[in-house]
Amino acid sequence: MGASESVPEKSIHEFIVKDCRGQDVDLSIYKGKVLLVVNVASKCGFTDVNYTQLTDLYQKYKDKGLEILAFPCNQFLYQEPGSSQDAQEFACTRYKAEYPIFQKVR
Template identity: 65%
Template sequence: MASQSSPQSVHDFTVKDAMGNDVDLSIYKGKVLMIVNVASNCGANGINFTELTQLYEKYKNQGFEILAFPCTQLGFQEPGSSEEIVELARTRFKAEYTIFDKVEVNDRDGRVVERHTPLTSPISVEYDVKKLLGIA
């Protein structure tokens, strides 16, 4: 996943999108990023996908991006293919934010502003998003 041997920030990584294409995360420099693990079979997925879509719609024009990374690692709650995950997110939850290929989430490289539990409602972190956008 890393594009350099000693990354200093998330912008130093290149990752695969859901279609298998390389995405250099430096394209997100200057944006406020919410990097989130998603799982279709997680009990909270309906509300989380819905609230992620609400946050994205509300702040995308102010420099806010959501980078969603499906992961099977935590309780095997994401059995679908990357294409199936994108289809579900787009059709059922109207997600327009970027959904990447499946990853393992236990890597700690990069600078993290906040960490939240899987049960944290995306709307509950809206203040953090606004603060980072400079509108709080």
């Protein structure tokens, strides 16, 4: 048996990601918050249910420290074909998402 390489543990608050417009976002701004990190897709069979529930959840708990960080993803059957900005516009216009939509991860 070979030795496995150790991967240093890293907090989510140590990452810098891109928002839907390509600007850096330091996730340390969310320290002290409860985070729900999700990948989303506008062409998925669960899109309507997922976005509706995410919006409801955010409205109910945002004042208690919940933050939803949504990352559009085209990785699964190409269900997020547009740009990051398209995904953000879709979520905010159709589902009244007030939580951040970040840059597509694939």
